[in-house]
Amino acid sequence: MKCRKCGGRAVLELRRHNTAFCGPDFVTFFRHHVLETVRRWRMFTTDESVLVAVSGGKDSLALWDVLHEGGYRTTGLYIDLGIFDYSRASKARCEAFAAERGLPLRVVAVAEEMGAAIPAVRDATRRPTCSACGLSKRYIMNRAALEGGFPVVATGHNLDDEAATLFGSTLRWDESALARQMPVLGATHAKLARRVKPLFRMSERETAAYAFLRGIDYIVEECPFARGATSIMHKELLNRLEDTSPGSKAMFLQGFLDKARGLFQEREPVVLMECVRCGQTTTGEICAFCKLRDQVKRAMRPTERTAAAVDLPSTEDPPSARGLISDFHAASEIHAP
């Protein structure tokens, strides 16, 4: 198979685009698409400072790489979830990435903000772990952006992530979730930073290929708590559709944005106020993060509280955190002729 651009040997076939590329031309193709997405959706300009939320995985580090190489002013934000070895390894990847490029990286630990790391939050609440973790990340991202003077936070959500989220919301016909499914969430309050997803048109496989070809050292393992998550099953179902009919995921997501998103609205008009505890935005008196922090505080005995906050060494890892899963196939695939 030949590269569509230069006629040289292709390393990656993109069935949904009915094309193939050599390594360098794929890197160019990928960057072009991401930067075009940033411009077309008016995500941010070169005058703005962008806070890039990085997890140490392929998507967010690929995003940071593209934005930095594209001439944007970027700062990384690593949120330390305190999930044992998984968090230690992913933090190290972010620090190495930033150090190699001389880019600033901010680190905020959930344990400091919440009083306990995610494993203890998991034990303290009946809320699904991914939900409590997502809430914490969104809260910390926004606060870090406000405190650091960043008007915009960019996250590494890719096409597969966005299509799976849309799939879940559509199965439930969750009007509020459908109304919010956008690659750009504008700042609707002075205390909200704009949130953007510049990779929403790039598939997980494409993002993995980019990170690999750019020699980015990223963490391949998935979060041990994500195992069995509904979103993973939804991704598998969408992958089956994509195998049979390449382009299905993009058609599903883009078709929604073009034809249906505008039809859905938040069930109740949202009036944002400031949390009486922390000053961040909320629809009630106390924000969801502060409520969760209270819940965690109540559930923990004093001795546990100290231990959880300092993130004990890996001898304390629960069985579910050992033997992390890997779902990475792309790195080997892209070398196939």
Place this chain on the structure above:
Amino acid sequence: MKCRKCGGRAVLELRRHNTAFCGPDFVTFFRHHVLETVRRWRMFTTDESVLVAVSGGKDSLALWDVLHEGGYRTTGLYIDLGIFDYSRASKARCEAFAAERGLPLRVVAVAEEMGAAIPAVRDATRRPTCSACGLSKRYIMNRAALEGGFPVVATGHNLDDEAATLFGSTLRWDESALARQMPVLGATHAKLARRVKPLFRMSERETAAYAFLRGIDYIVEECPFARGATSIMHKELLNRLEDTSPGSKAMFLQGFLDKARGLFQEREPVVLMECVRCGQTTTGEICAFCKLRDQVKRAMRPTERTAAAVDLPSTEDPPSARGLISDFHAASEIHAP
């Protein structure tokens, strides 16, 4: 496992309802739900004559049985597609069902209306077979209703059928298809009969169990031309969701009807006229059925035309029509304790 109603031995577990029934109580449960659907959606009254489109399969014969036993005035309509042994066997099931109950059955052959049976139509057009066949069935159903003085046609579409159709339309965000996804399609023109789907809340497995428990002799094989159809893959994907989370299909379909259907509208307002050839409704000058008939006529040589119209014996069956597929599992399942 015990019957929720009588405490006797259950033969069928309904995970999505978190319940189980013995045979007789399941039959009562099934009938109650279907007849309640007919009333709640105002599909038809006992004063109206209902034309029940029957294929010889479990769904349409179960529907006919429920409506007949429920005191409705029913006449069967069998559309002979001329698909070799498959059609011969399914027609025999419908005739036996009607004869046993002393109910009227009308038979219309596609070959007579179209000038060729479905296998020849398949060869004569580039349109997918299921699409040409669906068009022919809708056309014949409506004409038979009008000519016979039936205000309403009932079809055996079940929850799985409807959820799979909705799934396909949602993947494409096909606004017109989404706007038309309803269990009752009203007569929007004097030459259109109302179309209703009284089984849309009953799953395929439930319908199969009802037909089995009622001793209905139905055809288990699927149409040989349906193999590999996209709708079958969509059903498989929805079945995986249902296995993990019972009730998913019903939630998806009912959620759509409750919260989203009203948001979608036909892309262009439809103005119905009468076809200059046959007088049936169309949005153009000549209706899609007459156009397809012309196409079939042009494609066939004179000798073939005679042969196709009389539906040659099974020695002429193409390889794809031999070794019919069966997807029926429920009959054995329902005997599990």
